[in-house]
Each structure stands twice: as C-alpha cells, then as structure tokens.
Amino acid sequence: MPIITFANTKGGAGKTTMALVTAGELSKRGYRVAMLDADPQQWVSRWMVKAAKLPKFSIIPNIGAENIDETIAELKKKADYILIDLPGGLTPLLAKAIGFSSHVFVPVQGCALDAAGGAQVLEIMKQLESECGIHIPHSVALTRVSSIITTRALQAVKIFLAAKNIPVLNTPLIERAAYRDMFDAGTIVNALDPEMVSNLDKAQENARVLVDEIIALVPAKAPRAKAAAPRKTASVAKKAA
Ligand SMILES: Nc1ncnc2c1ncn2[C@@H]1O[C@H](COP(=O)(O)OP(=O)(O)OP(=O)(O)O)[C@@H](O)[C@H]1O
Ligand SMILES: [Mg+2]
Numbered sequence: 001m002p003i004i005t006f007a008n009t010k011g012g013a014g015k016t017t018m019a020l021v022t023a024g025e026l027s028k029r030g031y032r033v034a035m036l037d038a039d040p041q042q043w044v045s046r047w048m049v050k051a052a053k054l055p056k057f058s059i060i061p062n063i064g065a066e067n068i069d070e071t072i073a074e075l076k077k078k079a080d081y082i083l084i085d086l087p088g089g090l091t092p093l094l095a096k097a098i099g100f101s102s103h104v105f106v107p108v109q110g111c112a113l114d115a116a117g118g119a120q121v122l123e124i125m126k127q128l129e130s131e132c133g134i135h136i137p138h139s140v141a142l143t144r145v146s147s148i149i150t151t152r153a154l155q156a157v158k159i160f161l162a163a164k165n166i167p168v169l170n171t172p173l174i175e176r177a178a179y180r181d182m183f184d185a186g187t188i189v190n191a192l193d194p195e196m197v198s199n200l201d202k203a204q205e206n207a208r209v210l211v212d213e214i215i216a217l218v219p220a221k222a223p224r225a226k227a228a229a230p231r232k233t234a235s236v237a238k239k240a241a
Helices: 013-030 043-047 070-074 092-100 112-132 151-163 177-185 200-217 232-240
Strands: 003-004 033-036 057-060 081-085 103-106 138-145
Touching: 003 013, 013 033, 013 043, 013 057, 013 081, 013 103, 013 138, 013 177, 013 200, 033 043, 033 070, 033 151, 057 081, 070 092, 092 112, 103 112, 103 200, 112 138, 138 151, 177 200
Parallel strands: 003 081, 003 103, 033 057, 033 081, 103 138
Antiparallel strands: none
C-alpha cells in the first residue's frame, strides 16, 4: 500500500489542496484512501466533513511525529493509498513522513519563496540518499498554474527543473475556483455542483490526468470490485414475478 506525502516547508504552497484533489480522484476510482491530517490547524479534519462520509475516503486527524508510525501500521490492511498532508515548516515529522513515503510530491507555485521551501524538502531527500543510501522517489508538482499560461512557458519551467535533475510531473494543477470551493463545500471536487462552480468539468479533467500520472508513478493493487448485489432467493423472486 503506497504512502504518498505532500511536502513543502513553506506555508500556503498548495499541499493540502493537491492532497485533497488526489485523494478525491483516487477514492472516486474505488481505491480506499486514508488521508493523514498532520497539520496542527486540522483544516482537513475540520472542514472536509462531507468527504469524510464518502465510503472510500477516511480522514485521520491529529497526526504527529509521536503517533504516525502506529497509525500507518494500523492502516496498512485497511487502505489502498495513504496520503500525508504535512504542515509547513522544517519539523521532525517531515523527516519521518519522508522516510515512510513511497513517493514525495513537492507542490511548488511559481514564486521563489515557494521554490525555496520546496528546495529544503528536496535537500533532505538528497542527504538521505548521499549519507544513508536511502532513495525516496520524489517529484515537484507545479500548482496554481494560470489557465492562460502557454504550453511553451510551462515547458520552459520543466526544462529548467530537468536541467537541475529535479523530476517534475508533466501535469500541473491549474488555478481553479473548484479547488477553493471544495473547502467551502466540505467535499471533494467530484461531488461539487456544476451549477454552482465555474469550469468544474475542467477542474475534474485536470484531477483525472494528474492522478493518472500519480498512479503510474505510484501504483497500488487495483481497487476491489464492488460486492455483487445479493441474489434474490427463489421465494422472493417468485413473489416479485
Ligand atoms: N490549484 C489551486 N487553485 C485554486 N486555489 C488554490 C490551488 N492550490 C491552492 N489554492 C489555494 O491556495 C491557498 C493555499 O493552499 P493550501 O492550503 O493547499 O496550501 P498548504 O501548502 O497546504 O498551506 P499550509 O502550509 O498552510 O498547510 C488556499 O487558499 C487554497 O484554496
Ligand atoms: Mg495545508
């Protein structure tokens, strides 16, 4: 069962949003997703009240360095994917979560401060590799990208990162109202009302393509098919006839 962490030491980089978009799309596809809320503000646990009631989606609150090990051990058999939503800051929990991760995604917006927060996370992974021989797969994930940015400009950013040997996801998360509105509605993007949210179809399509790429990088066992509906007994079937 893969463990995916979203990390950037800078606050507001887009970690929680990307984690929720990913969690929502994975659960929609039938994967059992457990989202560990490690942010002391507990935004996800407090606001995602409707999402928490979805059949494949669970939110585990109050995760810290002291209980992350046991929580992951308990969830191993119950979840197909574990997603860790970290707070900003350089903390012992960050190092621990990275250590557990099958893949670390580093959401980065265009701004330099954000990239610096991302660079701190990338530096930890570099040190783990050079000093301990531990390789944690990771990728930068561009986020809050303007919908009017040209493919060429986006390509230039990707080439810049590639030149520094930093893997980057092909699909950015675009700046969309739907990704803000899901917080107000307390649920995932796919459960929003298309009448109320502009460009919801585009936001859903973006989530779909992003998660295709994430699943290809971090595959899990295929989700279990839904249990077959119980067959009618002979007498019930007769009555119904
Ligand atoms: N793709 C997006 N489209 C629209 N708004 C976004 C997008 N990504 C993030 N935001 C908005 O940017 C703000 C910060 O995002 P978010 O809370 O995900 O960051 P964070 O890294 O989790 O922050 P923190 O470090 O405080 O936990 C929020 O108001 C969120 O709604
Ligand atoms: Mg957050």
